[in-house]
Amino acid sequence: MSLVNTEFQSTEDIAAHVGPRPWLAARVQPGDLRAMRRLQSELAAIVDASAEKDGPRVVELVNQALERYPVTARLSDHDGASWHLHVGDSHRSVAAVLGAEALFGLAVLVSELGTDRLGRCSAQGCNWAFVDTSANHGRRYCSTRCATRTNVAAHRRRNRAAPAARGHHE
Numbered sequence: 001m002s003l004v005n006t007e008f009q010s011t012e013d014i015a016a017h018v019g020p021r022p023w024l025a026a027r028v029q030p031g032d033l034r035a036m037r038r039l040q041s042e043l044a045a046i047v048d049a050s051a052e053k054d055g056p057r058v059v060e061l062v063n064q065a066l067e068r069y070p071v072t073a074r075l076s077d078h079d080g081a082s083w084h085l086h087v088g089d090s091h092r093s094v095a096a097v098l099g100a101e102a103l104f105g106l107a108v109l110v111s112e113l114g115t116d117r118l119g120r121c122s123a124q125g126c127n128w129a130f131v132d133t134s135a136n137h138g139r140r141y142c143s144t145r146c147a148t149r150t151n152v153a154a155h156r157r158r159n160r161a162a163p164a165a166r167g168h169h170e
Helices: 011-017 031-051 055-068 094-113 144-169
Strands: 073-076 084-087 118-120 129-131
Touching: 011 031, 031 055, 031 094, 031 118, 031 129, 055 094, 084 094
Parallel strands: none
Antiparallel strands: 073 084, 118 129
16 A cells, blocks of 8 residues: 555655665656556545445456556566566556556455455544455554554543543542
8 A cells, every 4th residue: 555655746756665676766757756646546546445345436446447557467586586476567667567566466455355455544644545454354544553543542531531520420
């Protein structure tokens, strides 16, 4: 979900996002910024449909996006690494490669875990997207930090309210 949650203000932001993959960072072009924002919008719509438990819409949006970002898989063993799968053509734009990678992952997620595994953080002031891999489909926060912050705030509110409530009973 990092593509949805990352704010891309410049091509440098895109290059930093793909930084662990220098061969991809070197290919970032000015046109990728607009394309990345479009991709983010499409991915955000999928997240929101999943969060709203609209399974048919999730499938429709993933399939539409797969048309725009076709998955082209190939094996590679660059940099001394063992054989592994690359998704995306080496001649496509950075945004097209990232789109294909993200959508391949989303298609696998939906086909294996269902259409309701994406969500938005419930913490006040946060709207980050996340993947819910919990057994009970009950995840509400993007991170432990947001969950803890929310729970501590609720605990403090209860503690402030408790003395007032006790005062009414005495």
